[in-house]
Amino acid sequence: MDDRRRRFEAQALPHLDAAYNLARWLSRSPADAEDIVQDAMLRAYRGFDGFRGGDIKPWLLAIVRNCWRNIGAETKKRAHAPLPEEDDGRLVAVGADPEQAAIEASRSRKLNEAVALLPDEFREALILREIEDLSYREIAEVTKAPIGTVMSRLARARAMLKEKWMTEEHP
Amino acid sequence: MSCPELLRTQAFLDGELDDKAAAEVERHLENCAECRAFSTGVAGLSEAVRREVPRYRAPASLRSRVDAALDNENGAQKVVQFNARRRSFWFGAASGIGASALAAAFAALMILPPSAATLAQSVTDAHTQALMSGYTIQVASSSHHTVKPWFAGRVPVSPPVADFADQGFPLAGGRVDDVAGSRAAVVVYGHGSHEIDLFVWADRGARLPGQSTRHGYHSVFWKSGDLDFAAVSDTERAELSKFVSLVRGEAE
Numbered sequence: 029m030d031d032r033r034r035r036f037e038a039q040a041l042p043h044l045d046a047a048y049n050l051a052r053w054l055s056r057s058p059a060d061a062e063d064i065v066q067d068a069m070l071r072a073y074r075g076f077d078g079f080r081g082g083d084i085k086p087w088l089l090a091i092v093r094n095c096w097r098n099i100g101a102e103t104k105k106r107a108h109a110p111l112p113e114e115d116d117g118r119l120v121a122v123g124a125d126p127e128q129a130a131i132e133a134s135r136s137r138k139l140n141e142a143v144a145l146l147p148d149e150f151r152e153a154l155i156l157r158e159i160e161d162l163s164y165r166e167i168a169e170v171t172k173a174p175i176g177t178v179m180s181r182l183a184r185a186r187a188m189l190k191e192k193w194m195t196e197e198h199p
Numbered sequence: 200m201s202c203p204e205l206l207r208t209q210a211f212l213d214g215e216l217d218d219k220a221a222a223e224v225e226r227h228l229e230n231c232a233e234c235r236a237f238s239t240g241v242a243g244l245s246e247a248v249r250r251e252v253p254r255y256r257a258p259a260s261l262r263s264r265v266d267a268a269l270d271n272e273n274g275a276q277k278v279v280q281f282n283a284r285r286r287s288f289w290f291g292a293a294s295g296i297g298a299s300a301l302a303a304a305f306a307a308l309m310i311l312p313p314s315a316a317t318l319a320q321s322v323t324d325a326h327t328q329a330l331m332s333g334y335t336i337q338v339a340s341s342s343h344h345t346v347k348p349w350f351a352g353r354v355p356v357s358p359p360v361a362d363f364a365d366q367g368f369p370l371a372g373g374r375v376d377d378v379a380g381s382r383a384a385v386v387v388y389g390h391g392s393h394e395i396d397l398f399v400w401a402d403r404g405a406r407l408p409g410q411s412t413r414h415g416y417h418s419v420f421w422k423s424g425d426l427d428f429a430a431v432s433d434t435e436r437a438e439l440s441k442f443v444s445l446v447r448g449e450a451e
Contacts, residue, residue, distance in 0.1 A: 033273055042338055044265065045352050048257035062261045069265045073272060136251040143252055157213065158248045164215050179206045182213075190244050 036076050039084045040069065046085060046160055047092045053155045054096045056144055064099065068092040086166040093152065093170055142192040149173075150185035157182055201233065208234040212241050256352035312405035313379035318429070319411040321379040322418055326396045326431040329376065329385075335394060336372035336387050346373045350384045356426055358384040358399035363445050368395065378429070379405075388442065393434040395442055402427045412436075419443045 047068060052061035068091045072079075079087055146154060152171060156162045167182075168175045202208075204227050210216050211224040228235050313321070329335040338349040343360040350358060353375050362370040371387045376398065383400035407420035407427060417439050418431040430443050 030273070033269065036269075038337065038339065041265075042349050044257045044262065045254070048261060049255045052255040058258075061255070062258070062264065065257065065261060066264050066268055070268045070272065073269055139247060139251050140253070143248065154248070158245060159252060159254050164210070164213070176206075179210065183206060183209050186209075186241055186244055189248075190240050193244070193247070 032076065033073075036073050040072055040076075040088055043085050043088050044069070047088060049159060050089055050092050050152070050155060051096060053144070053159075054093065054148070054152060055099070060099065064092060064095045068095040071095065083166070085160075086162065086169040089156070089160070089162075089170045090172070139189075139193055142189050145192075146185055146188060150181050150188065153178060153181040154185040154189070202231055202237075204231065204234055205237055208238055209241060212238055212245070259352075262353065312403040315406050315408040317379050318405060318420065319408040319413060319418060321377070322396075322398050322429045322431050323411075323413045323416050325376045325378060325383075325385075325398070326416060326418075327414070329374070329396070330394065335374060335396070337374040339372040341370045343370065346370065346386065349373055350375075354382050354384040354400075356384055356399055356401050358386055358397070358426070359446070360386050361446075363388065363442070366441075366445055367391075368442050368445065378427075390432065390434050390438060390442065393432055393438075395430060395432040395434065395439065397446060398429040398431065400427050401425065410436075421447065423447070 044065070047065045048061055051064040051068070052058065055061050055064060068088070071094075072088055072091050075091075143151065143154065149171070153167060156167045156170060162170065164175050164178050164182075167173075167178045171178065173181070204224070207216070207220070208224055208228065211221055216224060228238065338346055340346050340349075341362055341364065343362060347357070347360040350356075350360075350373060360370065360373070364370070368388045368390050371389045371394070373387060374385045376383050376385045378398050378400050381400040381403065383398045386397040386399065388395040388397065402422060402425050405427065407422060407429075408418075409420055411418045411420070416431055416433050417436050418429050419439055420427070420429045421443070422428070428446070430439055430446065432439050432442075
């Protein structure tokens with residue numbers, strides 16, 4: 029394996045989960061997410077010489093986001109049925125009390141649905157901040173938006189989510 | 200939203216402010232009920248999202264697809280090199296015992312756990328092949344916070360990862376390898392000028408060899424929970440034993 033490939037794998041592949049997670053939340057489809065990430069990794073590899081050092085994660089996620097934006101509007105529409113699968117490991121609550129576990133699983137599912145239903149620019153800001161732990165500056169880099177815009181999108185995302193989740197929680 | 204300090208309060212909660220600005224926001228929070236309520240709401244929500252919203256992990260099929268796409272980009276010659284390293288055990292077996300025996304062995308492996316001798320050969324081969332190719336580490340880090348999560352989604356096991364630099368065995372990184380057909384996490388340690396590979400894979404009920412020495416490489420095997428472990432190195436056996444007791448203290 030040549031040195032360039034080795035460097036790329038050492039730097040980029042540790043972020044494959046982050047790339048997939050972002051693609052999955054943006055596209056809301058496991059199959060599309062895989063296509064997007066494969067495309068993105070190939071583009072990243074081709075453009076690796078243009079990467080000027082620093083933290084590779086925002087650079088890579090920006091490519092993932094571009095690849096997602098490039099897929100057809102039809103694909104996006106098709107994927108617009110964002111229900112997290114029931115058998116998702118995270119949704120199976122661990123506990124002795126089955127009733128309590130069922131309530132927790134249902135709360136968890138509602139929160140996931142609420143996140144999936146956020147408009148694109150709010151969803152991506154929230155996922156990058158809360159799940160990928162990116163800083164405002166890094167989110168701005170990934171989404172090609174000014175930091176002020178990132179901040180207001182994040183606040184808006186949280187307000188929408190809170191409203192939705194709280195009403196679901198206390199019907 | 201009406202308080203002009205709301206976005207700065209949010210930045211404070213997200214850990215984006217320096218000490219001076221953070222102190223200002225803290226003072227503001229004492230006087231502004233709106234920002235106080237906002238910050239309680241954001242903190243609760245943030246906590247719930249981090250707890251309940253899954254971070255999807257790249258499936259193994261995607262990793263293979265990316266590998267293949269990069270191979271394709273690199274040209275056919277490199278595909279062979281890359282696969283040869285990965286399948287070192289099979290290549291070694293094929294040249295040694297012939298293709299039909301290999302097929303039989305492969306069929307048996309699908310059903311039976313590998314024999315102790317197969318395991319001993321497999322980990323030593325994987326270790327030496329990795330050393331010869333110079334490709335022993337895929338994630339280089341002395342921090343278990345970096346190495347341990349790197350394995351998630353790459354191997355079906357979560358190996359114990361700890362740095363033993365103080366005891367003379369600094370953590371160097373990790374890679375993914377094969378042990379007799381099982382995908383294994385390999386935690387890589389240094390020891391003086393030697394390298395120690397700690398292989399960890401899911402227990403399939405195989406009988407482990409205990410200790411083994413092949414071609415000057417020592418290996419020590421053990422089970423812990425539902426995992427099988429093998430430590431392999433060309434360092435002295437006593438040193439390897441010391442390393443194993445460190446790991447076992449950590450793992451159990």
